[in-house]
Amino acid sequence: MNIGITCYPTVGGSGAVATELGKQLARRGHRIHFVSHRIPFRLDDTNGNVSFHEVDVSTYSLFEYPPHDLALAAKMAEVSREYKLDLLHVHYAIPFAISGFIARHMQGARAPKLITTLHGTDVTLVGQDRSFIDITRFGIEQSDGVTAVSEFLKRMTVDEFEVKKPIETIYNFIDLSVYGRSRTGHHLERTAYARPDQRILLHVSNFRPVKRVVDVVRIFERVSREVPSVLLMVGEGPERASAQTLAKRLGLQDRVRFLGRQDRIEELTALADVFLLPSELESFGLSALEAMACEVPVVGSDAGGMPEVVKHAETGFLLPVGDIEGMAARTIEILKDEEHRRALGQAARCRAAALFSADRIVSQYERYYERVLG
Ligand code: GMT
Numbered sequence: 001m002n003i004g005i006t007c008y009p010t011v012g013g014s015g016a017v018a019t020e021l022g023k024q025l026a027r028r029g030h031r032i033h034f035v036s037h038r039i040p041f042r043l044d045d046t047n048g049n050v051s052f053h054e055v056d057v058s059t060y061s062l063f064e065y066p067p068h069d070l071a072l073a074a075k076m077a078e079v080s081r082e083y084k085l086d087l088l089h090v091h092y093a094i095p096f097a098i099s100g101f102i103a104r105h106m107q108g109a110r111a112p113k114l115i116t117t118l119h120g121t122d123v124t125l126v127g128q129d130r131s132f133i134d135i136t137r138f139g140i141e142q143s144d145g146v147t148a149v150s151e152f153l154k155r156m157t158v159d160e161f162e163v164k165k166p167i168e169t170i171y172n173f174i175d176l177s178v179y180g181r182s183r184t185g186h187h188l189e190r191t192a193y194a195r196p197d198q199r200i201l202l203h204v205s206n207f208r209p210v211k212r213v214v215d216v217v218r219i220f221e222r223v224s225r226e227v228p229s230v231l232l233m234v235g236e237g238p239e240r241a242s243a244q245t246l247a248k249r250l251g252l253q254d255r256v257r258f259l260g261r262q263d264r265i266e267e268l269t270a271l272a273d274v275f276l277l278p279s280e281l282e283s284f285g286l287s288a289l290e291a292m293a294c295e296v297p298v299v300g301s302d303a304g305g306m307p308e309v310v311k312h313a314e315t316g317f318l319l320p321v322g323d324i325e326g327m328a329a330r331t332i333e334i335l336k337d338e339e340h341r342r343a344l345g346q347a348a349r350c351r352a353a354a355l356f357s358a359d360r361i362v363s364q365y366e367r368y369y370e371r372v373l374g
Contacts, residue, residue, distance in 0.1 A: 097139025150305030207237025
C-alpha cells in the first residue's frame with residue numbers, strides 16, 4: 001500500500017507511535033510518506049520505502065498566524081496525487097483530521113481514504129476545550145476510519161462527543177528487539193548513574209501538568225528515606241522547574257538527576273529498577289509499556305487506560321491519582337524484595353510480548369487498513 005502518515009514531529013507519545021508504525025510498515029514493504037512541518041523525532045533509521053515531505057508554511061505580513069493547517073492540507077493533497085496514496089493516516093485529531101478532510105476533498109474520486117488515530121489529549125484535553133469540541137467531533141465523523149489507543153479512550157470519545165462512528169481500539173506497541181534487558185548495542189553503564197548500593201527509579205515524560213512530576217519527586221523522597229536510591233528524570237517540559245525546585249528544597253539535588261531529552265531511552269529504561277508514572281490521566285501510557293518491555297515494574301496511577309497496560313499486582317502497582325504515600329510504599333516494597341521485583345519485571349515483559357508486540361499490533365493496523373479500503 002502507499003500510505004501517508006501525519007503526526008506531531010516533536011517529542012511525544014503520538015509522534016513516537018506514528019513514526020514507529022511507519023517504520024514497521026515500511027519493513028513490511030509498504031511505501032510510507034511522512035508529511036509534516038519537521039522530520040519526526042524518531043524517524044532515524046529510514047529504509048528505501050520511507051520518504052519525508054516537508055510542509056512549508058509561508059509567512060506573509062498579513063498573516064498574524066501562518067496558516068499551517070491549510071499548508072499541511074495542500075501538501076497532503078499534493079503527495080496523495082503524486083504518489084497515488086491509498087490512504088492518509090493521521091495521528092491526533094486536531095488539526096490533522098481536518099487537514100486530511102480538506103486534502104481528501106481536493107481530489108474527488110481518486111482521493112485516498114482518511115484514518116484518524118486518537119491518542120489521548122486530543123480527546124481528553126484539546127477536544128474538551130469548548131472551541132474545539134464541534135470541530136473535533138466533525139474530524140472524527142468525517143474520517144473513513146477511526147482508531148483509539150485504548151478501550152478507555154474509545155469509551156470516552158463515544159461518551160463525550162456522542163459520535164455514531166464505530167471506533168476500533170488498536171493498542172500501542174513496542175519493538176521487543178529494541179526494548180529489553182542487556183540488548184546488544186546497549187552501551188550505557190549503570191555505574192554512570194548510581195553507586196552499586198543504590199537502586200534506580202526512572203520517570204520519562206514531557207513534563208506537562210498531566211504527568212504530575214512533582215508527585216514523582218515526593219514519592220522518591222519517601223523511598224529514599226528507606227532505600228538508598230537515585231531518581232532519573234528524563235524529558236523536558238513546563239513542570240520541570242517546579243520539580244527541580246522541590247528536589248532542591250527537599251535536599252535531594254545530589255540524588256535526583258534531571259537529564260533532559262535523551263535519545264537512548266531504551267538503554268536508560270533498561271537500567272531502571274522501578275518506573276514511576278503517577279499521571280492525572282493516561283489514555284495508554286507508552287512509557288510504561290517501554291518499561292515493561294525492559295522488565296521494569298511500573299508504579300503509577302490507575303487512571304484512564306493505564307489498567308489496560310499495567311496489570312495491578314502482576315506487572316507493577318496502580319494506585320489512586322495523588323496517592324503519594326501508597327505509591328511510595330509499593331515502590332519500597334518492590335525494592336526491598338529483589339525476587340519479587342524480578343518476578344514483576346518478568347511478568348511485565350511477558351505481558352508486553354503477549355499483548356503489545358509490534359508484530360501483533362502492526363498486523364492489526366494492516367487488517368484495519370484493508371477493511372477501510374474495502
Ligand atoms: O501527553 C503526552 O504524553 C503526549 C501525548 C501525545 O499525544 O503525544 O500522549 C498521549 O498519546 C500517547 C501515545 O498514544 C499515550 O501513550 C499517552 O498516554 C497519551 N497521553 C495522555 O493521555 C496524557
